Amino acid sequence: xxxxxxxxxxxxxxxxxxxxxxxxxxxxxxxxxxxxxxxxxxxxxxxxxxxxxxxxxxxxxxxxxxxxxxxxxxxxxxxxxxxxxxx
Numbered sequence: 001x002x003x004x005x006x007x008x009x010x011x012x013x014x015x016x017x018x019x020x021x022x023x024x025x026x027x028x029x030x031x032x033x034x035x036x037x038x039x040x041x042x043x044x045x046x047x048x049x050x051x052x053x054x055x056x057x058x059x060x061x062x063x064x065x066x067x068x069x070x071x072x073x074x075x076x077x078x079x080x081x082x083x084x085x086x087x
Contacts, residue, residue, distance in 0.1 A: 008060040012053045019049035058083055 022045045029039055061083065066076040 006060050006064060008056055012057050015049050015053035015056070019046050019053070022046040022049060054086065058086065 022042055026039060026042045026046065029042060062080070066080060
């Protein structure tokens with residue numbers, strides 16, 4: 001398998017670790033019987049962090065990998081269609 005390390009990966013990792021922390025907080029809050037509004041707020045933070053990481057990953061892939069694929073004669077349209085289902 002080819003190396004798929006991009007400059008954006010450290011930032012994406014940071015976002016996902018933040019989401020992981022928010023999710024751990026939600027679990028602790030449920031066990032502590034915290035109010036539902038507080039839980040919903042933390043779950044919203046989890047969703048935003050994951051969505052942000054996904055968006056950054058897809059944008060980076062389109063900008064770098066698909067551009068490289070076009071330049072080298074690859075099938076970037078098929079890959080773009082495959083990515084579209086995750087948007």
